[in-house]
Amino acid sequence: MTAVALAFAYLRRRWGQALLSIVVGALGIAAVSTAFIGLDALPDAAERSWGGVDLVIGPKGSALDLVLCCALHVSDPRGLVSERAAMAAAGHPLIRVAAPIALGDNVNGIRIVGTTPRFLWVYRADLNSGRVWTKPLEAVLGAQAARVLGFRIGDSFVGAHGLAAGGEMHSQFPYKVVGILAPTGSVIDRLVLTDIETVRYIHRKHQEDEAAETGVSETYVNLPDAATAVVASYKSPVAALLVPRLIETDPTLSAASPSFEVARVMSYLRPLTVAATAVGLLLVVIAAAAAAAALMATMNARTRDLALLRALGAGTWSLASVAFAESALIAMAALLVGLGLSAFLVFGGAQLLAEQTGLLLKPAIHLEDLSYLVGGALIAAAVAALFPAVRAARTAIEELLQS
């Protein structure tokens, strides 16, 4: 009968108490590991999501808005630019490729992006089947969009006004699917692409109809080459130092770097990571204290058993090892449950994030982080077992014989 087997037998005997300690410990470990894994994966997810877009050129305003809307496709546009002016700004020799985008419609909540075939070059996307649009109202679907919508080449669909599902249907303009892209892991997987003139035409008609009804004319009518933004990919990282500054000199244009903006957001989120980790650590401490209290209570109730073990020849270290083994078993169980819970939260959250925002979170447990968690759990277990172990080691056999 080893200390571990004896500890296991004791835990089985008082499984309710043990379960409580495991649950509290698991919650703490889950909070810490979720903070580690989830928030660490967020910048990577954002980087994957914006794909090959190094620069977004849009109207003057918030750079972060521009990135969220036109690189990550998670928010609404704030204004329009002239495609000609923005593409001229993107004509710098350090730009590898640039493409205009026009947003405004969706199909079942999936964005329809009016653009040019160069957009595929920006994302280094390839066709899985079919071809690129060559005529108005032809559409190419991203891999995930095709899967979610259940469309195949040759299918027709109608777009709806706005970027969220439920807008007014443009029923008189049915699109036809002519191509489906291979998966890239970036945001293009969740987009429906079409000719930019198609989007402009549909919106111009929409605006004209509304103007006729209300007497108010809007931007599309006034700006024939309207675009939401231009997305571009650099030839060299040096471009990041020069090109945005040059573009910012234009009074109508703004340049935004997805990597810079996301790094800025993550720096704002850093205190959140620290807070989540602190809460997790607090829970771990509470779990350790609860486990220690439970262990001490059981050790008190087990004084006779420990005295018996000594009477049977067990050394003081053997007695202490029973307390440590019991505590370590609780810690290991809490670690397994906590990591499982954390995996559920992170992977479930990743799924939800992908569905809601399109951010493709690919959480990974790094060996270094895991070793910190295991080490931390064992240290907490050792601390929790310390006082019971000392008490066990000091057990007097006389108490047993005289009882």
Next chain:
Amino acid sequence: MTEAARLKLRAIDVTLERYGNQFARLPDLGVAAGESVAIIGPSGCGKTTALMALAGIRAPQSGTILIEDTDPWTLGRRSRDGFRGRRIGLVFQSFHLVDALSVRANVWLAAQCAHYPVHDPDRLDRLLERLGLTSVSARRADRISHGQAQRTAIARALLNRPAVILADEPTSALDDANTEALMALLKECATAEKAALVIATHDRRVLSAVETVVEMEKPQ
């Protein structure tokens, strides 16, 4: 004193704290393999204290205890704990089984705690069979009868082939029939295992079952 004695006592005085640290003396004694001795006397006369001295748990005030020519009180604490585990079988008044463990695991605990090398893997099974515990060997200790618990405690005391079996008030809660049966069992086991049997008791019913009776007086 018997030549082949497993246990030899010479001028053992034990301190009785509850009587203002007065001494209680055990007579010189030798107990051979298979022999049995009863230390009797009224409650508080020092029987259990004397047993603790023999078991290497509480140091005697003076005198020599030899178990197979080793005085446990000349050993260090750790060695003495190990020696007790390997060479002394203890049967407690209230058995002291570990409730969380099975009958089999409770008996096996004796070998594990003492790091006793059990060369004969069938010994545990034979011991359980001899004591009528085979059918309950997998049952948890808190789910067996009083008699089964008593036999489990005896099996645990015997597992490591002890030189001396020390039993503290083993019959205090038993009726006449069970007292007779238990004494027969203890004696049979001591004979079979070639161990010296020492029983501390105030129960005069055991006297007829032992070869030697040692009386202790309550200090005045």
